[in-house]
Each structure stands twice: as structure tokens, then as C-alpha cells.
Amino acid sequence: MADPAYLVDDTVTCVVQVQGKVRDRLEVPADVDDDTLRELALASDKVVAALAGRGVRTVVVRAPRLVNVVPA
Numbered sequence: 001m002a003d004p005a006y007l008v009d010d011t012v013t014c015v016v017q018v019q020g021k022v023r024d025r026l027e028v029p030a031d032v033d034d035d036t037l038r039e040l041a042l043a044s045d046k047v048v049a050a051l052a053g054r055g056v057r058t059v060v061v062r063a064p065r066l067v068n069v070v071p072a
Helices: 034-043 045-051
Strands: 011-018 021-029 056-062 066-071
Touching (some): 011 045, 034 045, 034 056, 034 066, 045 066
Parallel strands (some): 011 066
Antiparallel strands (some): 011 021
16 A cells, blocks of 8 residues: 655746746745745746847746746
């Protein structure tokens, strides 16, 4: 019999998009909240490089799987 504790994923892969293109993937806890996920995505070096100094208009967070950053 399988132990249910081992069937639950502790972490999931979150896709981070800038202008609709995948820029990074983050391994995050399955129970991460929207604010923490937003901070992690905006702190990513790849996202900062993709923004190239532009501001951020909107950040759409669908925890724990997706963050979409719309530059200004």
C-alpha cells in the first residue's frame, strides 16, 4: 500500500513569463502564496534582464504554476 504522505508534491515548477514568453522556471513550495511568488518572480535575474530597465505595468499571478509580467 502506498503511503499518502509520499504521493503529495512538496514543490512545483512555476513558469515565469515576460510579454507572453517563458523567461524562467522557479521551483516553489506547492502552498506558496501570491505575494511571495510575485516577489520571487520579479527578483529573478532572467526576468530583470528581459525587462531591460522597463517598469512593470501588471503582474498576473496564478499560484503556484504561473506568473506573467507585463512591462510598461
